[in-house]
Amino acid sequence: MAFKIISYSCLFAFFISCTTEKKPKEVVLYETYCASCHMAPQISDLPKNIWENNVLPAMAARMGIITKENHPYNKLPFNEQLAIIKTAIFSSKPIIEQNDWELLKKYIITMAPDDLSPIEYNFDSEPLKQFSIRSVNIDSTHGGLFTFLKIDKQNEKILTGSLKGELNTYDLKTREDSLLGFFNMGITDARLKGDSVFVTTMGRLNPSEVPVGKLVRKVGKEAARLVDSLHRPVHTLYIDLDKNGTEEIILSEFGDLTGRLTLLQKDNYGFYKSTSLLNLPGTLRVIAKDMDKDGKEDLVVMAAQGDEAVYILYQEKGLNFRIEKVLRFSPVYGSSWFELVDYNGDGFDDIITVNGDNADKSYVTKPYHGMRIHLNDGENNFKETYFHPLNGATRVITRDFDQDGDLDFALLATFPDYKNHPEYNFVYLENLDSDHYTFKQEHLADTKMGRWFLMDAADIDGDGDEDLVLSAFTYSFTPVPKELEEAWSESYTDLLFLENKLH
Numbered sequence: 001m002a003f004k005i006i007s008y009s010c011l012f013a014f015f016i017s018c019t020t021e022k023k024p025k026e027v028v029l030y031e032t033y034c035a036s037c038h039m040a041p042q043i044s045d046l047p048k049n050i051w052e053n054n055v056l057p058a059m060a061a062r063m064g065i066i067t068k069e070n071h072p073y074n075k076l077p078f079n080e081q082l083a084i085i086k087t088a089i090f091s092s093k094p095i096i097e098q099n100d101w102e103l104l105k106k107y108i109i110t111m112a113p114d115d116l117s118p119i120e121y122n123f124d125s126e127p128l129k130q131f132s133i134r135s136v137n138i139d140s141t142h143g144g145l146f147t148f149l150k151i152d153k154q155n156e157k158i159l160t161g162s163l164k165g166e167l168n169t170y171d172l173k174t175r176e177d178s179l180l181g182f183f184n185m186g187i188t189d190a191r192l193k194g195d196s197v198f199v200t201t202m203g204r205l206n207p208s209e210v211p212v213g214k215l216v217r218k219v220g221k222e223a224a225r226l227v228d229s230l231h232r233p234v235h236t237l238y239i240d241l242d243k244n245g246t247e248e249i250i251l252s253e254f255g256d257l258t259g260r261l262t263l264l265q266k267d268n269y270g271f272y273k274s275t276s277l278l279n280l281p282g283t284l285r286v287i288a289k290d291m292d293k294d295g296k297e298d299l300v301v302m303a304a305q306g307d308e309a310v311y312i313l314y315q316e317k318g319l320n321f322r323i324e325k326v327l328r329f330s331p332v333y334g335s336s337w338f339e340l341v342d343y344n345g346d347g348f349d350d351i352i353t354v355n356g357d358n359a360d361k362s363y364v365t366k367p368y369h370g371m372r373i374h375l376n377d378g379e380n381n382f383k384e385t386y387f388h389p390l391n392g393a394t395r396v397i398t399r400d401f402d403q404d405g406d407l408d409f410a411l412l413a414t415f416p417d418y419k420n421h422p423e424y425n426f427v428y429l430e431n432l433d434s435d436h437y438t439f440k441q442e443h444l445a446d447t448k449m450g451r452w453f454l455m456d457a458a459d460i461d462g463d464g465d466e467d468l469v470l471s472a473f474t475y476s477f478t479p480v481p482k483e484l485e486e487a488w489s490e491s492y493t494d495l496l497f498l499e500n501k502l503h
Helices: 025-032 048-062 077-089 098-111 483-488
Strands: 125-127 130-137 147-150 157-161 168-171 177-182 187-193 196-199 213-219 224-232 233-239 248-251 260-266 273-280 283-289 298-303 309-313 321-328 336-342 351-355 368-375 383-389 395-400 408-413 425-433 438-443 452-458 466-472 495-500
Touching: 025 098, 147 187, 147 452, 147 466, 168 187, 187 233, 196 233, 213 233, 213 248, 224 248, 224 273, 233 283, 233 298, 248 283, 260 283, 273 298, 273 309, 273 321, 283 336, 298 336, 298 368, 321 351, 351 395, 368 395, 368 425, 395 452, 408 452
Parallel strands: 125 438, 336 395
Antiparallel strands: 130 495, 147 157, 157 168, 168 177, 187 196, 196 213, 213 224, 233 248, 248 260, 260 273, 283 298, 298 309, 309 321, 336 351, 351 368, 368 383, 395 408, 408 425, 425 438, 452 466, 466 495
């Protein structure tokens, strides 16, 4: 998701080689303070100016070293201040001596590089050939602000939700668009079921501790609030986990300083009981899959803030879960999405991840952004076996697009390297050799149609192969070249259809 704030209180922890010599004091301080909060990043992962101007002040505030310049409540409304205070994230008293803090700070700034090396793309990339391009405008206004996109094959429609709360359907047969309703806040999920429309709204786009998201059911002109006070929910899963005939709802509440994965269970009176399964900020997607082959659906979850990780929640009796952390990433990675697929055909699901969320206090082009393949050893232990570099990678979809028996990848980058490769905002990786991780890359050459934020795949034209749909989000998270920003603001393209040329 593009609204991540790193848990800076622990950012200074990092691994060093073991020696028999007495450790310097700054190393001891590293190991003493927050060494277990999350995977320790390398100091070299961020340049000096970002450490000094952004990360270290935020880190200091969390450690109770609060000044006028780095006050966590500065310029915030009262309700936001109150919500932050309740989290107890920021210590009211210093938890480190001032001299020790200065030593830590000096050491980090000394060790940090002046700049980061750019990604070296040691492969060729060609303009897109696998797909033909068709632009679609939903309305007559310039630019797009879509926070939700879903291809609903059952109803032959594309559902879109906007930051303003507009829910629309685009009919794949008639190519007509219809407004289903207005829900006041940014929409992150919508579901058509019978005569009902279920809609999840996230509340505030920008980071906030005030929980104002909602889950609403609309029938005709009447709407009923099923659940409120949700903390920036960004993903919704409907599934009958315990197979009792009644669906549960799993909400990924991305939050800000805090967040959670929430299970909603419906009682006999039609009300929902809320249970927190994971109390973690940055929870952004959950996939249901029987990972231990016991006949019960488990939950595979990505958390993308602070302690960036992938978890498996193994379902036990009574909708209780046993939690295991199976992947962990540096807190500066900006984990954005994951897929669960059997990449190598051995019968066990592997994990495909992308990291490239760059809309936070550490904005800089990062050489460790891209897609990673993590193979399953058969016991749900995962090992990274391949990395494909891509600045700003935020979405991945895995399909056999060319129907040759292996898995290809569609990658979307909301934060590409605009200086060197702005055309890598969307790339397609054709799998040439799965065993040796050999891919042919194609890219979307026209960079002026829109800034792409969401993506879905299905056979939208009914010809037997998988197509793609991208949605635009004309919003300046980060610096963008003026000519692109102007082009996006004048563009009428809301959706971009990439229709597979295979058939």
